[in-house]
Amino acid sequence: MNQSGGRNSNMHLSDTDEAADFPLCGLSYQWFTQSAFGAALMNLDCGFIYVNPAFSSLLGYEEIQLKQLSIPVVTHHDELLRCVHLSSQLAAGLIPTFQIEQRFIQNSGVSVWCSVNATLLRDEQGEPRYILMQTQNIDDKKKLEAALHTSVNTFSTLLESIPFAVVMLKADWHISYVNKAAEAIFKHKIEDIVGRNLWMLFPEAVSSPFYKEFHRSMEERIYTYLHQCYGPEKRWYEVSCQPTKEGICLFIRETTLLKKQENAYLETKLQLDAIIKHAPDAISILDLQYRILTVNPAYTDIFGFSEDELLGKPPLIIPEELTLETNALFQQAARGIPVVGYETKRLHKGKHMLDVSLTIFPLKSAENLVMALFISIRDISESKRTERLLRQTEESYRIIAANTYDLVVLLSTDGLVKYVSPSHQQVMNVDPAILLEAESPFSYFEEPWKSQVSDFFDELIRRKEPGTTELHWPAQASEQVKTFEVNGVPVIGLDGCVESVVMVSRDISERKHTEELLRRSCKLSVAGQLAAGIAHEIRNPLTALKGFTQFMYEGGPHKYQYLKIMMSELTRIEQIINELLILAKPQAVTYRKRQTEPLLRDVISFLRSQANLNEVQMIMHIQSNLPAVHCEENQLKQVFINLLKNGIEAMPHGGIVQIYAQKTFNGMLSIVFQDQGFGIPAEELSRLGEPFFTTKEKGSGLGLMISYKILGEHGGSLRFNSEPGRGTIATIILPAAND
Template identity: 35%
Template sequence: MQKTSTTSYEMNQALLDQLSDGFIRTDYDGTILCANQTLMDWLGEGQAEELTINQLFPALRREKMIDGKPYNAELQRLDGTFKKVELSFFGGQGKVDYLVRQCSCEEAVTETDREKIAFPPIDNRHDFPIFLIDLDGTIRDVNDAAMQTLHSNRQALLGSTFMEFVEADQKQIDDCLRSIQEGDIKTFDVLMKASDGGVSEFLFTHLPLYIDCQLAGAYCIARNNSDLRRTQEALFESEQRYRQLVEHSPDPVCLHDSERIIYVNDVAAQLVGVKDKGDLIGRPIDEFIHSDDRNDSHLRIQKVKQGIRMEQLFPMKVVRPDGVVLEMEGKSIPIKENGNTYVLAVFRDVTEKNQAKRSLQRSERQYRSLFLHNPDGIYSINLKGELTSINPAIIRITGYTEAEQIGRHYSEFLLKEDQEQVIKKYESIFSGETIEFEKRMKRKNGDTIIVRVIGFPMIVENEIIGMYGILRDITDEKRSEELLRRSEKLTVVGELAAAVAHEIRNPLTSIKGFIQMLENGVPEKELYYQIVLSELDRIEQIISELLVLAKPQSICFQKKKIGNLITHVLKLLEGQANLHNIQFNMDLEAGSEMINCEENQLKQVFINLIKNAIEVMPNGGTITVTCKKAEKNNLLIRIVDEGPGIPKDRLSRLGEPFYTTKEKGTGLGLMVSFKIIKDHQGSMHFSSTVKKGTTVDVLLPLSQR
């Protein structure tokens, strides 16, 4: 048996303990739910186990008792002795209240007797108003909370009629006073008036007070009903607000017990493809949970039913009635109502998110594989010029380990003489350009290699944060190109041999004749000496040009006058042109302009082009060579022949290896020429009209003065 009730009851336990009468509350089966201190004192010391009303009153026959009528009875104490008492009961709301008095007195109480009654003082520990009033409704005592509520003091309140402070009609006042005089326990709503005119709504309860076995008055307990009503209204408003939040939540919400669905919002119904959410109520939870996740779901529900909040997102697969599997993330919290615990689950559909995540991971693995297994070197550099990542190919090409490269400035791996030029390239990339260029590098073992780099900016959220570079070792390729150029040079020299021999034979014939004349003693020897020396100079010039063309030279770009370069080439080819009865027509308007070039390579290009023009004109004619400025600070060198021309379907293939329009040609001459012009940052274009001739335009950048 408990002293304090565990059920919700409108009376405060402390007030019940102040009653001089005993108080017991039971359920309809007679099991005692609570009792006040007075009754516990009467029972005496001992172990108070779970008792029933019949154990306290063995002779009680409640079925023969009338609600509210007092009966003489005997209370059995815990030590087995009995105490004579007067017993009344009041039933309602599934419970029975018993009022136990020590004895019964039927003598009428006179006015004089009432004045002599010593009323017990009220305990001031409670923060709600308590009034002690006699049977006439006169206030005998108040606590501090009552004085604060009425904005008055004890002296002004004592002796006043309690009804003076109640705003009600006369019938309500009479009913209240009559219930006090009859010893009833009643609760009702009243409006109480303070001395300053303020009115508040209170929930008013009066409990009968017995002194020396006589009904002397009542304790009146007032609870501010205005605050309670506001609280109830706020609670209702809050419930409505949260209901609207749940109904209009963008995430699916489901309330369920251990097995079945109790409530879902519209989003949850749409998620599983059900038009009417009412069709989901009562259906098993497992029906919508993927078989892979059911065991975890059961364990999770058990934990939530035990009051554990699952606030960390957990993954789960939901199966729609049409068989579509959705990937979800959710949280679950316990909801208690009427003694039962339910599970409130809030989910979010992450199917597309997870698919995108898996796609991104797959893409990252693909790009990672491309980065790691690419035969070309791939590296990244931040805006400070420091290497931030390299792939294994970079390690293979340079010979340096990853630890020896990451964090170092890229310029540390360049040749000193190339640093200025390469740094400018990198600065252009950092400014947003994509550039392809060649540079020389030092390997760890000291070897110099030539690499081709494609550099492009690293852009994140429209901001350049660095650069990527794709690097290929072209050292062997460059060696092959050089061998090819040398081979082509030798071919050109061989083809020019006949013309050169003719050019040299003519001066030699003149020299031989003059020497014979000198032997015979001719006059004016000085004149013949000058002619012989002139012819020897011509022979020396031709041989020098051949040596320059055939001799291997290191590649070194220098500033040269384009006019001088073209003149030297025409001088070299003049003999071959004479053999074919061909005249050169020169118009070097911009001949004094400077270009940055490797002189020997450009001579090889122009020899190839002019020699081709000579060979397609066996019957003679004119080859025109012009040089003038073009747009964008470029120089245009144009070579025009009067040969048979080239059909349009063959023009596009010029420059391909082993493609040629000549009977004994290899096609390598033009291929090498295209490559040389490209290395000089220039371009070469062919145009032709059948039976009229071919035009070659070579465009080269002018040197910056």
């Protein structure tokens, strides 16, 4: 080697001037090239100038390859920031050296842990010039550390996950370790337990059996076990003491709940024994050879045998013809498959047969092996006799249903037809077999009757109470419409749930026709009662017409004013007659499901001009998602018009009519009309709706009477609230249509 720092071909020096200026003496060269540890000489930018074979081997690169790289290139990305930071401080002369553990990336892409010692080399003027880095492979050490860390964590996790308390005690009774579960046992935090003397922490335990057992384990270096009640709360603890190198280890588990369960088990066993003894059913226990081990008093009472006649023998109550059947049931239960509610017969000592319900349960050991058979026998002879009577009664009812003209249908709760009376053939010309095979009997109805009968069926199940409705068959205009009165009765089971629904329908078309005749007769009667009022209401305008006509005939002046008055009186007569015709004339009504908001908007639009002339503003407040109603929309519009006109006419000097539509708390539809008029006195409020009673100067009172009639036919109602000087509120309540 050139002692003056010249080049040496064995050093693989860089061709840069920086490398050529670096003096390398013989000893340093020998150390650099032959060191078992990796070594590298770098410039201040961490670029490699010299690398020794150990460093090249460590990273898996050729030396010439490394001289084209720098430290950041071969440093693991998790270590890069720290390495660059320390190298920058070193290169700036802020620190003379640093030592870290970091990962390098080998040429194969695998990371390797190394211990790194980097030192700053200065020139003759004391300026930073080079960085000398020494490395040692510590990958195995790091793996051992990781394995040790994992092992410690696993052991620690295991101790912390144990559901009972683990306590490590030194020979001087100081606590060196407790797990998390010990906090619940000791009622102290871990930091308040570790390092404390056990007997100072629990001085009251010195006089307990635990003190003696702990000392015996500590002194004799033996395993001890104690299950004992402790403390004023009388809680039970199970404690194991295991000697250790430093002292003893305690495993403590609270068993208060187990003790309570044990006591409850003993109490339950006593109660169960009492229940079996006093049970009304015959109970016996058989071994696997089908010999009776025990019987209760009900067994001897029901079958007439004494206990001595039964114990240790096969059951004497099995009829000979049922021996094979019974043995098969015993074998099934012996395989662990219970037999529940099997109806069969058993023999009384007096040789007569009893109808019984047989239940056999396998009694199993803790290893799930069948050890014996528990047999419960219920005498159902009486219920069987009742069942036969019910069957006879049902047959009688079936005969009645088969020979009646009423339509009888039995439906399950999911709408399946279980029975259809033959009368459907005669009354409706529908084969009962077709209805029995149909997925739903409602499919034979057209809307809206299909929805009505379906809703009626659902309502019967929901309310669990009988109900009545009217249906029409068929809905086609080409056929004669029949009206049926349908009575529905839900059949309630013992559990309080609806088991089925019986619907009995009767053709009431003739009765409805008779009712219509009676209604017309009633209208004639009403017309007779109204005759005097009509005569009075029409006589006044007729008198005016007659007088003005005669006056004009005689050539009186001011004919224009007379004609205007005469037209007004004629209009009043026409209004009275039209309203009376609406009341008396039979209406062809078709009810359909309609939303009320469009109907209200149509009416408001219709009355907008009249409202503007009277300087009245109409404001709607419509709740979202209002339910629809089954209605005749023109009739409902007529009601709205009547109420809105009343509100407009009640405010001759203008004002506001508020319209509110919303769903009530019980699912009905509420429509409110509120005006700012003069109001109605209490004595007149009760008379609203009477024929020809009105609070308006030119009113007839028939409008409200018609409104009451229309709303009544729709199943609704109308009520008024008013105070003089504070306006009037008219409230309509209508039933919502079911979806």
